[in-house]
Amino acid sequence: MREPAPAKLNLALHVRERRADGYHALETLFAFVDQGDVVSVAPGDGLSLALTGPFACDLGSGDDNLVLRAARLLQSQAGIAKGAALTLDKRLPVASGIGGGSADAAATLRLLDRFWGLDLGIEGLMPIAAALGSDVPACLLGRTAIGTGRGEHLVPIANDLAGTPVLIANPGVALSTAAVFAQWDGVDRGALAAGEVSDIIAHGRNDLTTPAQELTRDINRLLDALIGSGASFARMSGSGATCFALYESDVLRDRASRAMSQDHPHYWTMACRLT
Structure with a gap:
């Protein structure tokens, strides 16, 4: 058996406050693409x-x-002693803000729920996902949703941008999520907008972009390259350093991907679509 672990994008990420428990209160728009890691299992x-x-x-x-x-x-x-030989096909860069590890954990839960015949489903697996990390519940759900709290409280929404061509790129820099949050200036810049996905991202932001840029200037260069590549929209995802761009057509996206590979051969890129 195998299970996809698609990359996660934060189409918008608003940091509202630092909580008493040390975590940050977030409002984020999660979305997923049609490519990522793959987890497989055998007896x-x-x-x-x-x-x-x-x-x-x-x-x-x-x-x-x-x-x-x-x-x-x-x-x-589940109170079981069954085993499993797992294989992770790691196609996404590590510590890159697109939920690689969280997506892998979520895919593992879905996969073993089937493989072990537990029949817990997404609802039954959700408390386990929440114990593994803030992004794991969203990756377990695997669909466009508004996340609040640490990101674990989810409200699914329809994605009016589903099918949009996307280019995801990383400048070859791994960033610590904790280090990026530590650079946040503590200013609450307001809530997510209401409306459809396209409305939310148009009026949204990623409050971790500036803190991440203070740790590496590669993000500035990457965003400039994406914006100049014919994209209709570009933003950093999560705590970085991965950024993404949306395009009006596959032709524009694929042209941008080729240009990125030629101009910045050390960058990692992935051409995909929003789901």
Whole structure:
């Protein structure tokens, strides 16, 4: 069995305040694309994890890997001793603001729910997802949604931009989420707008862009390149350093992708679509 772990985009990300528990209160618009990592499973004694893919070398397969943590937590919560030989095809860069690890954990929960015949479904898996990280519930749901709290309280919404061509790019820089949040200036710049997805992003922002830019100027160069590539819209996702751009057509997106590869050969790019 296999399960896709699509990349997550924060089409808008508003940081409202720092909470008493140390987390930040967020309002964010989650969306997903049609490409990402893939988790697969086969029968096995105990739990094991093999890594493949272009970014496998950036991850460890030890006990702290989110795939294994998700598998162990599900195994414990379900009260079972069944094993699984898991493989993660790591196609997304690590620590890049597009939910790679969270998406992998969520895909693992969905996959093992089927493989082990637990039949918990998304609702039954949601408390386990919330215990694994703030973005894991959104990645478990896997559809466009407004996230509040730490991002774990979700309200699904229709995506009027579904099918839009997207180019995702990373300048080859890994950023620590904690380090980016530590640079946030603490100013509440207001709530997400109401309306359709297109309205929300048009009036939205990513409040972590400036803090991330203080840690690496590569984000400025990447956003400038995307904006100058014929995109109708460009923004940083999550805590960076990955940015994304929306295009009016596949032709414009693919032309931008080729230009990016020629002008910035060390950048990672992925051409995809919003779902």
